[in-house]
Amino acid sequence: MSVRRSLVIGTVGLATVLAAQTTALALPSADSAGAQAAAAARPPGAIVEGSLRALASTTGLRIGTAVNTDLLGEDAAYTEIVNREFNTITPENVMKWEVVEPQQGVFDFTGADEIVKSAQANGQLVRGHTLVWHSQLPAWMATNGGTTTTLTDQQVKDAVKKHVQAEAGRYKGRIWAWDVVNEAFNEDGTPRQSIFYKAWGNSTDYIADAFRWADQADPSAKLFYNDYNIEYTGPKSQAVYDLVKKLKAQKVPIDGVGFQTHLSTQYGFPDLQATMQRFADLGLDVAETEVDVRTAVKPGATEGTFTSEPLSALHAYTQQAYWDQTMKACLFVQRCVSYTVWGVADSNSWIPGVFPGEGAALLFDDDYQAKPEYTVISQDLALAAGKARHRTGEGSGGR
Template identity: 50%
Template sequence: MRTARTRLRLAGALATVLVAAGVATGPAAQAGQAPPTLAELAQRHGRYFGSATDNPELTDEPYTALLGSEFGQITPGNGMKWYATEPQQGVFDFTQGDEIVNLARAHRQKVRGHTLVWHSQLPDWLTSRDWTAAELRAVLKKHIQTEVRHYRGKVFAWDVVNEAFNEDGTYRETVFYKTLGPGYIADALRWAHQADPRVKLYLNDYNIEAIGPKSDAYYQLAKELKAKGVPLHGIGFQAHLALQYGYPDTLEDNLRRFSRLGLDTSLTEVDVRMQLPATEEKLAQQAEWYRELTEACLAVRRCVGITIWDYTDKYSWIPAFFPGEGAALPWDEQLRPKPAYYAIREALS
C-alpha cells in the first residue's frame, strides 16, 4: 500500500514537472491549456499563495510578468514601511506603496500591508531625539491612522506590529516599548481598527514557527489581547528558515494552537536559505521543507495563506544580510523554477 502511494506521489510529481516544462501529459495539455498557477492551486484550498516584491524590481519586465501571473497576493517589501511613508514628521508619501497596490489591482491580486510599527527602518526624525510618552503616542497614532486610512479598502490585512519580542520571549527594547511600555501593541491595534474596521490586523515575527519561548510569548499576549477585546485577528509567522538550523517540526501544532484562540495565521515572509554553494542535495532538502511548510498550512483551517519573501534568488535579501548564504527561493536568478517550486505545486495539488 505504502509502495503504491509512493509510486502515485512520484508519478504526480513527474507529471507536474512535465506540465510545467510544457510537455503534454493529458487531455488538458493536449487542448493547449496552461497548467494552473500556484495562486489557482492554493485557491482550490481556500488559501492564497503570494510573493513579496519591491519597487526597484518593477522595471524588470520578465520578473513582473511572472509576479503578475503566478501569485494571488503581493506584499510590498519596503514601500509601506515608516521611513518610506513618513520621511519627515507629518509629511506622508505613499508613492511606493501605491505603485505596488496599483500593480496588484491590475492583476487582481490581494495586498498585505507591511508594516505599521517596527523598530527598524525608522526615519531619522523619529530615532534621533527623545520623546515623552504623550508625544510619541500622538506620533504613533497619527502615523498608523494616516497610513491605514490611505489604504482602506485596498489591503486585506496589516502587519500592525512587527518583531515585538526577543528570542527568550521578553519584550524587545524598542523606542516604542521603552517610551510607552507594552501597552503600545494594544493601542496600535485599536488605532488601526478605528481607521479601517474591516481590515485583518496581525502581529508578525520570525523564529516563532516552532513552539518555544518566543512563540509562547505571542500566544500569551494574544490570549490577553483577546480577553480584553483588543482587535487582533491573526499571527504572521515569517518563516525565514535556514537548512543548517533544522526544520521547525512543531509548526503545524503551533498554527493549530493559535487557531484555537480564534485567530487566523499565515506564513508571511517565507524563504529557506542555505550555505553556498547550492548542491543538488541541499536543493532537494529545501524542496522538502517548502513542501512541509505548505502542507502544514493546508492542514490547519485557519492558516489562510503563504507568502514567499520575493520569489526569485535574483532579488533575495539573504546574500546581503547573511554573507555566504543564499539560494533561498523557489526560482533561481534566471527566473527558472527550482525543485522547491515543484514541491510547492505538488503539495498544493
C-alpha cells in the same frame, strides 16, 4: 533572521519529494521576451491554468509574494511572475515608516500607491507591511535600531497614532490584511526595548493601542501580529502566544498571527503545523508571511563571492523537503489563510546580503526559471484541491 539552533540534518520528507520529481508539473519559464508576450496576451487579473494562484484557488488559500517596486513594472520577467503566480502581494519596503514619513508629518505614499494600483489592476489583494516596527524608522523618530529617541513619551504616542491612522486610513477598504505590529519580542521572550515599549511605560500596551487605531482607520482590514522564529517551540513563541491570548481577552481587534518562516537547512525543521494550530485554537487566523528556505551555496569564481547553487544535492533536496513541509503545514491548519514567499528570484533575495555563503532561498533561480521547489509546492496545492477550503475572508468579518 533565524537564531542558531542545534544542528539537525533536515531530511524529513525527502523520499516524498524525490518521488514527486518523477511526476513533476511542467516548470514555467519567464524569459524577458516571453514574459512580455505572455503579459500582453493576457487580460489583467486573468488566472493562468497551472499557476500557483490557480492551484491555490481550489483550496481557498491566498498565495503571495513580497514585491520590490524597483522591479515591478520595470523588469518584464519579474513582473510576469508576480502577476501570473500570486494572488496577494506584500510590499518589501515601501509601506515602512522611514519610506512613507521620512520627515515628521510629511508623508510620501508614492511607492505604496504603486503597489496598491498594481494589485487592483491584476486581481490581487495587498498585505500591508508594516505599521509599527522598531526597525527602518525615520531618523526624526528613532536612532540606535529603534531603541532611542529625542521625542518625549507623549510625542512618541502621538506620532504612532497619527502614523497608523494616516497610513491605514489612506488605504481604507483597499488592504486585505495589515501586519500591524512586527517583531515586538526578543528571542528569550522578553519584550523588545524599543522606543514604543519605553514610551508606554515599559509596557506592551502600545501593541493593543496600535491595533485599536488600525481598526478605527480601516475596520475592513484583517489585523495581524507578525514575527520570526515563533515557528519553533520556545520562550519567544510562548511570549507571543500569551500576548495575543491577552489581546483577545481584552477584546482588542486582532484577527491573526503571522509566522515569517525564514528557515535554514542547517537547523531542524520546526513543529510548524502544531504551533500554528495552537494559535488558531485561540480563534485567530494564522499565516506564513515571509517564507524562504536558505542553504549553503557553492563559492563563486572570485574569493569571497558565492553562487546561487546549493552546495550539494543533499542541500538541494533538504530545501525541497522544507518547502514541502511549510506548505503542508498551512494546508493542514484550517485557519491558515495565506502563504507568502519573501521575494521572487534568488537574484533579488535579501538572504546573500545578510547570510554570506547561504542562498538559493526562493522558488525561481537567478534567470527567473522555476526551480524544483516550485514543483514541490505546486504538487502540494494540486493534491489539496477539493479538500476543506480555507477561510479567505475579505476582511475582518469573523473577528
